[in-house]
Amino acid sequence: MNSILYLEDGTVFMGSSIGKQGIAVGELVFNTSMTGYQEILTDPSYAGQIINMCYPHIGNYGIDYSVSQSEKIQAKGIIVKNRYNNTSHYLSEDSFENFLLKNEIVGISGVDTRSITKKIRSHGTMKCVICSENESIYQIKNILKSYEYKNLVDKVSIKTIKHIAGNGPRVAVLDFGAKKNIINNLIDRKKCDITVFPYNTSYDKIMSISPEGILIANGPGDPKELENIIPTIKKIIESGVPTFGICLGHQLMCLALGGDTYKMKFGHRGGNHGVYDKDIQKGFITSQNHGYAVRESSLDKNEIVVTHVNLNDNTVEGIRHKTLPIFSVQFHPEGSPGPTESSYLFDKFLKSMTLVK
Template structure:
């Protein structure tokens, strides 16, 4: 069956339908990872977006247990070529079946390199994936211009508190769309991790007397999380050590008076170099975000830049003055990798008092 990707600038790509055949409007973004397509599909940070995979062959090892959450989150999936016969001893099905099962439409067989060049040159834009061959461009384009993802954190956060038992430090993890490997990275270091829904009050979290607090990654515009930002400010005012990743990094910055802005086409992939400003060392990182903290808006008495992006100079981390708080824009828990910056979890353990 034919499928069409219609961009808000009027560009139309024609390919083959994969997954669900329903029509969907979403923000179109691209990911440059060469492996880990299943982790991309199950990353809650992609809620409200349709993902273009720049690597040309997707699905060659099928669906395996390597999932970052219990379900896929993108609104749509866009690939050059979808493997018809996956081969892996852990394979539990095909990507095609996986998309159909979860009612996610996709399109294959289009020139994803040309599409990515458009998104790089013109910036991220909205688009529609549809199998309707009688679509009317003059009716669709106005819809694309006004589409907004809104607050998608509420869609991806857990519904109730859950605990990963251990004998070490007690860490409270606020789930704004947390990837599984964040909790696992702490748990394998001996931490007891309590995962809280995004709108849990600071009072409830602090009443459990945690040794440390983690603010997770998540989807969407951080400025849409107004209620959460107020609670994060209360956590900042406490004396509990805090480590924040991605959206959590942005929310802490907003809670302490800094600003955020939307990047032209975002950072999504597994090969982004970030520089530690204290040591000068460069790490290769996994990233998935469309917004960044405005380093020029920082009050230097509150926070100073700790990491910067080598490619474009954007802020990649903050160290908070006089506080046991540090935040990063990239993913130190990266799964499948790279794992260059996994040491930051050890740094968090040291902030809580060192190994028990």
């Protein structure tokens, strides 16, 4: 069946429908990863977004449900050049097409994804519509105009407190849309006793478990929309409990420390982003997925050290406090998909708990 991709600037692409027949509206972004489409689609940080996959062949190794980063696809839709259903991988349990259908996700294939990526790079992220129904361009325009992507964290955060028993350190995870592999890293390394809290949990409730460490997780959207959470994070920082922020968690920690964030032109999304760690003077290839960044000039240099920088555009990729046991990074040290070279940061977090005792 034919399908239309309509961009906010009026550009129209014609292609073939994949997944569910219907309409999908979201923020158009691109991802440069060659593999990991399943992990990308199930990453809660992609809530509200339609992903343009730069790599042309998607679906060729099928679906292995064990690597999903949440219980379902979180993205609003997907755009691919070539969709493959003849999967070839010994771990494959399902086809890419069935995966989209089971999750009721609208997609489009057979379009020039390179051209779309170049347009996003030139003009910035924009809203778009994928439509496989018999709608006029006028109707599609109206659908696009009425769409707003707000309250995304509320849609992906856990709703009730979840305890994962372990005999290691007690860790509180503040869930803004945490990927599964973040939790797995804490379990695999020290068999941590983990309590996952909804994003809007009060400070007193979090501290009621007497955590030895607190992880402020990743998630979707604009950190400034979560201004009501900043006082809680500020109290966490001031508590002296070792705290580690990842992606959105990093941005929220910087806001709580008096810093500022801004929306990037097209963000960083992919598994090939070079980052330099100033503390250990080493470079790493990292997995990233964010459309906002911390403004370096807004950080108090008397209290905060910028520890990591992006080797492509020199944006802030990590910070630490000079006196408090807190640090954060903009990228994803757990990979999933992508490199895990920076997973040493989980060891750093776990070690900081023993130093504070």
